[in-house]
Amino acid sequence: MSGSQTLVVKLGTSVLTGGSRRLDRAHILELVRQCSQAINAGHRIVIVTSGAIAAGREHLGYPELPPTIASKQLLAAVGQSQLIRVWEQLFGIYGLHVGQMLLTRADMEDRERFLNAHDMLHALLDNRIIPVINENDAVATAEIKVGDNDNLSALAAILSGADKLLLLTDQRGLFSADPRSNPQAELITDVHVIDDELRMIAGGSVSGLGTGGMATKLQAADVACRAGIDVIIASGNEPELINEVLNGKPAGTLFHAQKNRLENRKHWIFGAPPAGAVTIDDGAQAALLERGSSLLPKGITHVQGDFSRGEVISIRSQQGRDLAHGVSRYNSDALRMIAGHHSQQISEILGYEYGSVAVHRDDMIVS
Numbered sequence: 001m002s003g004s005q006t007l008v009v010k011l012g013t014s015v016l017t018g019g020s021r022r023l024d025r026a027h028i029l030e031l032v033r034q035c036s037q038a039i040n041a042g043h044r045i046v047i048v049t050s051g052a053i054a055a056g057r058e059h060l061g062y063p064e065l066p067p068t069i070a071s072k073q074l075l076a077a078v079g080q081s082q083l084i085r086v087w088e089q090l091f092g093i094y095g096l097h098v099g100q101m102l103l104t105r106a107d108m109e110d111r112e113r114f115l116n117a118h119d120m121l122h123a124l125l126d127n128r129i130i131p132v133i134n135e136n137d138a139v140a141t142a143e144i145k146v147g148d149n150d151n152l153s154a155l156a157a158i159l160s161g162a163d164k165l166l167l168l169t170d171q172r173g174l175f176s177a178d179p180r181s182n183p184q185a186e187l188i189t190d191v192h193v194i195d196d197e198l199r200m201i202a203g204g205s206v207s208g209l210g211t212g213g214m215a216t217k218l219q220a221a222d223v224a225c226r227a228g229i230d231v232i233i234a235s236g237n238e239p240e241l242i243n244e245v246l247n248g249k250p251a252g253t254l255f256h257a258q259k260n261r262l263e264n265r266k267h268w269i270f271g272a273p274p275a276g277a278v279t280i281d282d283g284a285q286a287a288l289l290e291r292g293s294s295l296l297p298k299g300i301t302h303v304q305g306d307f308s309r310g311e312v313i314s315i316r317s318q319q320g321r322d323l324a325h326g327v328s329r330y331n332s333d334a335l336r337m338i339a340g341h342h343s344q345q346i347s348e349i350l351g352y353e354y355g356s357v358a359v360h361r362d363d364m365i366v367s
């Protein structure tokens, strides 16, 4: 890839604190230096920063708080202003300004809010201001939360029309097992397909600092790759990594983008991790992939998770391969009841109906 690129850099709490209880300002400065160098070379950089909760703890002197969501929100409210100040001061050393954007899933799921966020992000970039994005933890309730910054960064990558998404963490990439508990685990350098086998090896976070571990990084990679964006998971301690990633040098684990970029109109469907999944039979798979059909309840063999009508779900093959993402016309309970049945039976089974399809073709993006 040549010329100017847009790169989203997501920094996990693990990187920002260096595994300690404090923000590691010296290390953040080094990453800021690399970003500034890239901006001066004509690239566009978007920062997705974790660390508000860690910064809040540090600022308040590690208070004893009950382990509740409200405590995390309190820490995030205090810490976010500390965090943004760090980014502002450090980029200021290089004569660059930052603009804070605090997002939630609601900003992605609603078409109008999606466009507002999209326009603001581009306005900042056009003015050479670095967007610094985090989840709006202080006010986001569970229902409207993205929940982790890996998935949030995939959203930011889509919004900014990024070429690449770089997820910086405390490991060199995705390993064949969690290297913390399996020293023999090997680095996976290239991923073309994200399937159940890969999901099995991507574990959660055990450090007590991060949210989601590799599992949410894999979800983010899936979302971004489908949108045509290359994703790299790499260590936040690698010198000159940002430059190397922009130059296409191998680093960490590279998830190869799917070739055809999505139509912009459908991008918003990928703003959040799927709220659930349905497994479909081979006939429905052929209808979806070969004939461009909608998904009918008849073809569904299994419904996974708990989701509402209108939420995005993934549609999987019998082998667990993600075939498509789309907006479900029925909630998960209703889908469980009508799965395997003809559409004419929907109102008889449920006592109501929202039409004959489970996921309409217009609300679906096929891999």
Ligand SMILES: Nc1ncnc2c1ncn2[C@@H]1O[C@H](COP(=O)(O)OP(=O)(O)O)[C@@H](O)[C@H]1O
Pocket (backbone or CB within 6 Å): 011, 012, 013, 014, 015, 050, 168, 169, 170, 171, 173, 174, 175, 176, 177, 178, 179, 180, 201, 202, 203, 204, 205, 206, 207, 209, 210, 211, 212, 213, 214, 215
């Ligand atoms: N297969 C795997 N390969 C690499 N790391 C893994 C894997 N499975 C689980 N992990 C864990 O994921 C952690 C990184 O995620 P997380 O703690 O959420 O960090 P961050 O703050 O960077 O998001 C690693 O420290 C590691 O213990």
Ligand SMILES: N[C@@H](CCC(=O)OP(=O)(O)O)C(=O)O
Pocket (backbone or CB within 6 Å): 011, 012, 013, 014, 049, 050, 051, 052, 053, 054, 076, 134, 135, 137, 147, 148, 149, 150, 209, 210, 211, 212, 213
């Ligand atoms: N929004 C939270 C971070 C959530 C999160 O995903 O953390 P991490 O796994 O460290 O990237 C915060 O600022 O503390």
